[in-house]
Amino acid sequence: MSASKRKGTAWESAVVQYLRENGVPHAERRALGGTKDRGDIAGIPGVVIECKSATRIELSTWADETERERLADNARIGVTWIKRRGRSSPGAG
Numbered sequence: 001m002s003a004s005k006r007k008g009t010a011w012e013s014a015v016v017q018y019l020r021e022n023g024v025p026h027a028e029r030r031a032l033g034g035t036k037d038r039g040d041i042a043g044i045p046g047v048v049i050e051c052k053s054a055t056r057i058e059l060s061t062w063a064d065e066t067e068r069e070r071l072a073d074n075a076r077i078g079v080t081w082i083k084r085r086g087r088s089s090p091g092a093g
Contacts, residue, residue: 011053038073053083
């Protein structure tokens with residue numbers, strides 16, 4: 001597994017743990033879905049969560065990706081959860 005892939009997997013796992021500790025007990029990582037990807041995190045009905053942990057921020061690209069995944073999942077809401085540089089917690093403000 002590449003370093004980038006490991007970083008992304010670690011961030012997704014951290015987001016799942018944060019959600020579970022904060023009232024979303026069914027949050028879980030999704031398997032890769034190829035062209036019909038439905039987001040990184042499942043467990044909140046009607047919501048698609050795409051997690052990003054990257055050095056360079058690409059908001060418009062990520063927003064487009066999240067929207068494609070929201071549509072593929074027939075979800076009402078799409079969220080892009082971006083890791084803040086220098087912060088390890090998904091809940092860090």
